[in-house]
Amino acid sequence: DQQVKQNSPSLSVQEGRISILNCDYTNSMFDYFLWYKKYPAEGPTFLISISSIKDKNEDGRFTVFLNKSAKHLSLHIVPSQPGDSAVYFCAASGQANAGGTSYGKLTFGQGTILTVHP
Amino acid sequence: DGGITQSPKYLFRKEGQNVTLSCEQNLNHDAMYWYRQDPGQGLRLIYYSQIVNDFQKGDIAEGYSVSREKKESFPLTVTSAQKNPTAFYLCASSIVQANVLTFGAGSRLTVL
Numbered sequence: 001d002q003q004v005k006q007n008s009p010s011l012s013v014q015e016g017r018i019s020i021l022n023c024d025y026t027n028s029m030f031d032y033f034l035w036y037k038k039y040p041a042e043g044p045t046f047l048i049s050i051s052s053i054k055d056k057n058e059d060g061r062f063t064v065f066l067n068k069s070a071k072h073l074s075l076h077i078v079p080s081q082p083g084d085s086a087v088y089f090c091a092a093s094g095q096a097n098a099g100g101t102s103y104g105k106l107t108f109g110q111g112t113i114l115t116v117h118p
Numbered sequence: 119d120g121g122i123t124q125s126p127k128y129l130f131r132k133e134g135q136n137v138t139l140s141c142e143q144n145l146n147h148d149a150m151y152w153y154r155q156d157p158g159q160g161l162r163l164i165y166y167s168q169i170v171n172d173f174q175k176g177d178i179a180e181g182y183s184v185s186r187e188k189k190e191s192f193p194l195t196v197t198s199a200q201k202n203p204t205a206f207y208l209c210a211s212s213i214v215q216a217n218v219l220t221f222g223a224g225s226r227l228t229v230l
Binding site: 089091 | 162166219
């Protein structure tokens with residue numbers, strides 16, 4: 001049962017335009033969401049995150065939007081650059097219990113391959 | 119430079135053999151994790167450890183074992199009981215009670 005889904009396996013965008021990557025989740029207990037970027041043969045690197053108490057978080061060219069009622073989040077990259085070409089994973093974390101053991105236990109989507117053409 | 123070192127980068131194993139993947143971090147992080155990535159799938163949690171000498175099973179722990187004798191080290195053993203061991207294995211670490219993980223470069227295991 002895939003609790004976090006990225007339904008678009010790939011996305012192709014022209015340099016300078018906006019890239020929009022989407023992610024849907026089913027578990028309403030998720031309260032923290034992250035985006036990771038991964039180049040081939042490397043580990044994922046953290047990009048941006050958002051807590052469920054917010055609906056938007058911005059960091060430079062990257063903005064993450066969260067729609068809790070729709071259980072949907074998206075990552076916007078503006079403007080897109082060729083160096084942004086990578087696999088993007090969204091991930092979610094559940095509500096921490098008293099022991100705090102849900103921290104770091106991330107549920108990942110399948111990833112979306114972004115290609116930005118010069 | 120602080121980071122996570124995974125070795126070996128590539129590993130081939132015959133069926134029925136155990137293999138141990140190394141993970142070392144010098145970030146002074148208390149928590150460490152092992153994830154597995156298969157083609158077309160997201161990363162799945164195998165084991166995690168919040169503190170030395172303690173670890174818990176993740177979502178797909180069957181056929182794997184770990185140890186956490188030192189803060190810096192969290193080796194993963196893929197045993198012969200793991201039915202589909204061919205995958206890309208990623209080690210990660212974090213400060214305690216944090217969701218942002220730092221990942222290593224990964225180890226690709228192929229069973230022949």
